[in-house]
Amino acid sequence: MHPENDLQAFIREGYLHFLPHVSLDCVVFGFHDNQLKVLLVKWKKLGGWSLPGGRIKRTEHMDDAAQRTLEERTGIREIFLQQFHTFGRTDRTQNAPLGDVADLFGEPIGPDNWLADRTVSVGYYALVEFSKVNPTPDFFSEACRWWDLHELPPLLFDHNQMVTQALHALRAQLHYQPIGYTLLPETFTMPELQALYETILDRPLDRRNFQKRMLGLGYLQRLDERRTIGAHKSPYLYRFDRFQYEKALQEGLGFGQYVPMTSFAG
Template sequence: MEYKKQIERLIIDFKTNYLSSVSIDFVIFGFHDGQLKVLLLRWKETDKWCLPGGRVRHNENLEAAAYRSLQERTGLGEIFLQQFHTFGDVMRYTHFSKEETMGKLGLSQDALNDFPGRDVSVGYYALVEFARVTPTPDLFTDECQWWDIDQIPLLLFDHNAMITLALKTLRRQLSYQPIGYNLLPEKFTMPDLQQLYETILGQTLDRRNFQKRILGYDILDRLDERKTGGAHKAPYLYRFNKEKYEKALEDEVLFVG
């Protein structure tokens, strides 16, 4: 049980170097094979799952802390990350009892006392390409796994509500903002992009209208290549025009800084 020491050290680290009362929680949506998934962690010595989270260092920007924590959990740096709500109900601890959940770790009383109690948590959602992620548990958890969006179990804290709201916000955002950069390979086909949208929205879309709308954003460059090897007619390859893409995001972005 070497990890006990590590956890106790981490808790002291929290107390010393991080903002108290503030935490970050992540709804990391993974896209793969026409399935929308969420990355969950299993709490040590229990069968209970929760969202990955993080904390903010003194002198660290909130957003920077979010990117840092996310990197730790997924191995990914440049990804689509969006603040969506801040959760501050006292009762969000409903499904989490410090004694019950932490007790099994056999920590010292000091460590238990110093473990963050009631936090206000800033919720971010992220979109990543499933395959690029290396799920990595943190010290409090011993498993990190993708879950199908419609098979999420009852989670610790208020994390079920967080997922629901994150998905709702993401879907809304999709209606007025482009998405896909860092989520698809550099070169991709229009059907690839459409499948991404359909997966997130949970509904099918008309091919022709979809293409019209996306091309209307004027953020894609069509390449002269086609994707070969498929069993059918070879579709064109597209690439995001980074400048135009960034500009489109700015023009309509809800949350800045």
């Protein structure tokens, strides 16, 4: 079906297949060149950027809807997802361009349309390996690409607030769950793992204490291989023990200090 026909059918009859009044939005984090990245989509003909998101099918579990949405945007299955907040402010869609987009395709949204009512959005954050992502737009968007966390543009809807709260939730995760398995390549060095933690926390960590702490958690395996960086630098390579990592996800752990929320308001 032609994308414009897809959009028109969604506007007219989407309520038959999707839950009205509720949607989901995903803050997709990647790690590249010691920078935390966020995946965004650019709306067709309007130039505004937003987080990838979508609707929930009437017969679909909400977590499955989030997985489906992100598989369509990234090409990756079984993404690590964490539900972190529900966004329900009455003014959260004041700058929503959906009606304008519909008008561009000859399908205006009237006051009785299912999309015209207030919508509550469930926020998820996802952790993905940067190199495995194939950013793919949907029929609402003309582009999908990574942005540096500190260089985000002003986002549509309340999505800048979503990024801020997702980062806060990710930092909180460092206290009780491991991270890294879905953000780093299969093998990595201890400095690379430390750089990931420092980037998320936005502060330096003591090298010796960090290494001692991470090795003590029991889910890292040191390999009999080194990475040659320079004449006198050849750090060992590590990988995650999948069983121990999953166990730590279930049972929890402790790490670091509380870090206050930082705003990324665009």
